[in-house]
Amino acid sequence: MSFHRHAMICAVAAALGFTAASASAVDVRYALWDSNQMPAYQQCAADFHKQHPDITIKFSQIGWSDYWTTLATGFVSGTAPDVFTNHLAKYPEFAKNGQIVDLTSYIQRDKVDPSAYANGLYQIWGRDGKQYGLPKDWDTIGFIVNMDAATKAGVTLTDLQNMTWNPKDGGSFEGIVRKLTVDRNGVSALDPKFDKTRVAVYGYQTPADINMTGQTTWSFFAVSDGLQLQPKPWDAKYAYDDPKLADTLRYLASLPAKGLSDSIQNTKALGSDAMFVARKVAMVPEGSWMITYFKQNAKFPTAWVPLPTGPLGTRATMFNGLADSIWSGSKVKDQAWQWVKYMGSAECQNRVASRGVVFPSLKGMAEKTVDAQKAQGVDSSAFLTMAKSKTFLPPIGDNGAQVDQVISNAVTSVLMGKADAASTMKAANAQVNQLVRD
Template sequence: MVTTAGLVLSGCGQGGEQNNNVIDYWLWDTQQMPAYQQCADLFQEENPEYTVNVTQTGWGDYWQRLTAGFLADTGPDVFVNHVSRYPQYADLDVLLPLDEQPATADQREDDYAEGLTDIWTGSDGHRYGSPKDWDTIAMFYNNQHLEDAGVSPEELGSLEWNPEDGGSFEATIAHLTVDSNGVRGDEPGFDKDNVAVYGLGLSDAGGGTFGQGQWSAFANSNGWQATDTPLWGTEYNYDDPQLHETLDWYFGLSDKGYMPRFGQFNEDDGTLQQLMSGSVAVVTDGSWMIPAYAGNESVDVGTARLPAGPNGTAPSMINGLADSISAETDNPEAAAQWVEFLGSEQCQSVVAEAAVVFPAREDAVERTEDIWREQGINTEAFTGPIDDGDTFFMPVTSHGADVTALTGPAFQEIWADRPPSAEVLDPMNGAINDLFIADAAAQED
C-alpha cells in the first residue's frame, strides 16, 4: 500500500537530466542478455542518433528496483514486463499506451503467437506491451529412470488423470517412485517414508498464485478457471470444488510418497536440480527452462505432454513476456522505435537463433524449434497444446500484488500441513473478491 501510494503521489519516469538520445532498457533474464544486446547493436547501426543501454537485474531484485526507479525518476525508458505485474502499473498510469505511438500503433496481431496481443491489452482497450516471447508447460523426464521402470516416452506422453484415483498418470508416477530398498511405489512393501527416487518432483512452495508450472493444467482439465473471465476478471474462483478436489489429489501424492513432502529439498533445489540429481523421475516445468535441462549432459532428458484430464483435454497455461514503455520517458518517440524493433522480424530472428525462449513472432519460432530438436528436445510437448487449441491464459486482473500476497502462503500451507484445501482457500477467496467489490462500490460513489 505504501508503494502504491508513493507511485500515485510521486509519479515515475526519467529525471530531467537524462540524455534524450540514450534509451535505457531493463530486463531480468541473464540468458537473454546477449541476444538483446545484439539487437541493441543492430538498432544503433540503423539509428546512429540513439544509444541503447541494456541493464540486467536478477528476478529477485528486478521489480523492487523498477518500482524504486519509478519513484525516484531513475527508471528505464523501456523494460521487460510480466502479466502478473503490468495491471498494477497500468492502473497507476505509469505505462505508455503503445497503440498511441506512431512506431508501435500498427503492430500486426497475426504476426505473433495467438493470444499474445490479447494478454497485453488492458481493461481500457489500450495495448501496454509488445510481445517478445511465449511459454507453455510440459513434463521433463530422466530417461534412465523411465528405462529402468519399463516406461516408454510415448506412454508417458499419453497418460490421463482424474481426482478419484489419479488415473494412468498416478499409476505411472507410482511405478517410477522407488524407495531406499529398491521397492517401487506400486509394489507391496513400498516404504513411503524412505524414498530414493520420487516419481514426480515439486518445488516453488506449492505453485504460488496460479500453479503455473505445477498444478494449473490439472485444475484446468478438471473444469476450473481462475477468474470469471479469462482476462480482466473481477471475481476469483478459489472456492470452486473442482479446484479443491484437484489440489487434494495433487498434494496427496506427497502423502503417498510419490512426490516430495514440503521441505524435503532445500529451497534452492528446484525441479531442475531435483531431476538432474536423479532424485525425481519426472517434473513439470516451463519452456523457458529448456536450455537449462538440455544443457546438462550428465542426464539424458526428454519431454512429454501433460496428461489429459476429466474434460478430455491435455491443456497448458500459456504466458508471454512483453516490452513496455515508461509513461515518463524523456523521448517517447525513441522508446517506441526501440520497442517496435524489439518485436520486428530482424530482432526476433536473433532471439530465435539464441534458442533461449520461443520468440513471439510466428515467423521466428521454427528456427528455435530446429535448434532444440538438434539438442534432443521434443518441442511438440510445448507447441502441441497451441496447435490443438488446448491452452489457457495466465489470469490478468487488478490487485495482482494483493492476490499474490494472499495466495502464496495459502498454497504453501496446503502442501506443508495438508489440510483440506477448501478450509484454506474459501476464506482467502472471499478476502480477494472483497477487493473487487470495494472497487465497484468506489466507482458507484
Template sequence: MVRITTILAAVVVLALATACGSGSDDSGSASDSGPGGTVTLRYAMWDEVQKPPIEKSLAEFTRRHPNIKVTIELNNWNDYWSKLQTQIAGRTGPDVFWNHVAYFPQFSQQGVLTDIGPRIEADKIDMSIYDPKLVEGWQVGEKTYGLPKDWDTIALVYSTAALKEAGLTPADLEDLTWNPDDGGTFVEVLRKLTVDENGRHPGEAGFDEKKIKRYGIALQAPTGQQDWWNFALQNGCRLQDHPWGRWTIDQPSCVQAIQFVQDLRLKYHVAVPAAVTNPPNGPSLDQVVGRGDAATAMDGSWMLRAYNTALPDGGFGVADLPAGPVGKGSVYNGLSEAIYAGTEHPEEAWELVKWLTSPDSQKIVAEAGSVWPGIPSLNDVFVQAWQAKGVDVTGFKKAAEGTTMGYPLTPSSATYNVKALDIFNQVWLGRMSAQDAATKINKESNDAIK
C-alpha cells in the same frame, strides 16, 4: 524468461508513480542525449541467458538507427522488480523494460506504462503476426501497453536416464490421463518412476514411503502456474469469472485440482515432499531432477537452459502434460516489451520496441534457443535450435497450440500471490484442506479487489 516465484508487488511504491505521464514535463528517465543528437536508451531485463542474443539484436538495431544507443540494465528476477519499483517511484525508470503479467495489473493502473496503441495504428504494425492471446494479455479496454516479446507454457520435463531405469520410453509419457478418483494412467506411470531404497514402488508390498530413493515427479509453484492451475484447466475450472474479474477458485472443479496435487504427495507418494521443494528456500526443480531425486517435473519453458545444465548431452526431454476429465490444457503467457510512461525519449523508445518485437529481432533470439518467440511463425526456429542440442522441446509447443489459460489478470494479484505462497504450502504439507485453502484465498483476494 518467465519465472513465477513469490511476487510481492509494492503497491505503495507504485502509488508514488501515479503522477507519471507519457511526456517529460515533470518526470523522466535517466536517458541522455549525446554528441550529434545521439540518444541513449536504458533497457531493463532479468535473464542473463538471453543477454548475448539480445546484444546481437541490439547491435543490428544500432546499425539501423545510428542515432540511438542502448544500455542494458541486467538484474536477477527478485532484484529486478525491487529496483524497477524504486526507480519508478523516483521517476527514473528505464525507457524500455520487460514486463510480466503478474505485475501488469498494478502497472497499468498506476500510470507506469505508455499506451502504444496510437503508435501501432500510425505505423500500421501488422498485429496478425502475433498470437492474439498474447496481444490481448497486454490490453486494457482500448489501450495497449506492450507488444509480445515471447511466450511460456508448462510441460512435463523428464530425465531420460530415469525413464530408462524404470523400463519406460518417452512414448509412455504421451497421452496420459488423470482423474480425481484414482489418479488415472498419469499416477500409474509416476508409480513406476517412484522407487524406494529397496527397489519397491508405491502400491507394492513392502514399499517404504519414508525411504524413497527417487520420486516420480517434482512440483513447485507458489502461485499454481506450474502445477494446480494446469490440472484446474484440465478439470473444467475457471480461476476467475472473467479477466480482471473476481476469483472463483472455491468452486468444486478447482478444489479437486488442488486436492490432486496434495494427493500426489500425501496419498500416492509419487511427488517430492513439499518440505523439500517449498519456496522460497527449496531447490529449483531442475536441481531436483538433475541430482536424481525425481524422474520428472512439471515446469515452465523458461527453465530449458537450467535443465540443459543439470542434465546435459540430451539427458532430458519434454512431454506434453496429461489430460484431465475435460481434456488437455496448460497455462500460457509471456512477457512484453513495455515503454516507461516517464521516458524522455518516447519516439526512440518506440523504435526500440518495434525492433525488439519484429520478426528480424525475434529470429536472432530464437536461433539462440534462449526463449520461445512472441511470433508463432518462428517457433520452429526455436525447436531446431534445441534439436541441434539433442533435445526435443515440442512438448511445450504442443501445449501452447492446444487449450490454454492465461495468467489471471486481476488488481488483487499482489494479495493473491502472497496468500497463495503461505496457504497452499500448508495444503501441500497436509496441514490444511484443499477446500479451506481455496475458500480463504478466494475471499481474501476478492476482498482486495474491493
C-alpha cells in the same frame, strides 16, 4: 568567422568526440530477468544500433526474485529502466498507477500490425483502448523426464506422451510416477515393500514457487478437470473456490504422504529444477523458457513430454506471453519505442528463434525455434503440442500483488497438509474477490 578558425573549432570538437551524431546520441536502458535470453537480445541490440547509430541499448539483467522490487524502487526514485520486460500478472498495477506508457499512438503512427502476433498475445496487453506492451514471446508448460530413470523403470516415451490424470486415483500419470519412485533399496512405489520414509528418487515433484496463477504447479491439472478461474481478463470475479481446484490441491498434497513427491517445505529449500538436475526427482513440470537451463545442466538423457489428458478429455496449459513496456518517467520515450518496436520485429525475432531459447511472439516463429533446438539435440515439440491443446490465460485483474499473497498463502498451507482444501480456498476466494472489486 574565418574558414581557418571554423576548421580549427571543428577539428577540436571532433577530437573531443563532439560530432553531430554524438551530440544527439541517446542511451536507452533496458532491463530483463532471464539471463538465458540476454545474448539473443544483445545481438538484436547490436543490429539495432547499426540502423540507429544515435541510440545505444544499455542492458541490466536482474534475477526474477529481485527484479520487481528493483523496478518498484526505480519508479519511486526516478531511476527505472526506459524499457523493461513485463509480465501479465504485474502490468495491471503498473497501468493503474500510470507507471507505463500507452503505446497506442506509436503503434498507429508506425502501422504495427497486431494480427502478426500469435493469437491473443497482443490483445491481452491492452485495456480500455490502451496498449501497454508489445508482445515478445509466448510459453506453455510441459514435463521434463529423466529418461535414464524411465528406461530403468520400464517406462517408454510413448507411455509418457500419452498420460491421463484424474484427482481420484491419479490415472496413468500416478501409475508412471509410482514406477519412477524408488526407495534406497531400489524398490519402486508399486511394490508393497516400498519404504516411503527412505526415498532415493521421487517420481514427480510439484514446484514450490506457488503463486496466484498456478502456472507450473496446479493450474494445468485443475483446468484439465474443468476449472475456469476467470471468465475473461479483468473480470472482477475469480473462482478459486471451485471444487475442481480443491480436488486438484488435495491430490497434489497427497503425493508426499504416499512417498511419491518430496514435501513442499524441502522443495522450497532445494528447488524442484535443482532436484531434477541432481537426479532426486524423475519428472517435473516446467515452462518452455527453461529448455536451455536443462540442456546445460542435466547431465543425463531427458525428454520433454506433453502434460496429461484430464477428465475433460483434453490437455490444458497456461498460454502466457511476455511483452516489453516503456516506463512513463523515461526521458527518451521516442527512442525507447524504436527499441520496443524492433524487438517485436521479424528481424529481431528471427535472431531470437535461431538461438532456440524461447518461442518468439510472431506467427510462424515457434517452428523456427523448435528447429533450432532440434539442431542442438533437444526435441521441444511437446510445447507446440500444448499450444494446440486447451490453453488459458493467467488471471488478470487489479490489486494483483495482494491477490497473489492471499492465494499463495492459502495454496501453500493446503499443499503442506496444514489446511483443508475446500474451506481454505473458499475463504481465500472471498477475500480476493473483495480485493479485485476495491
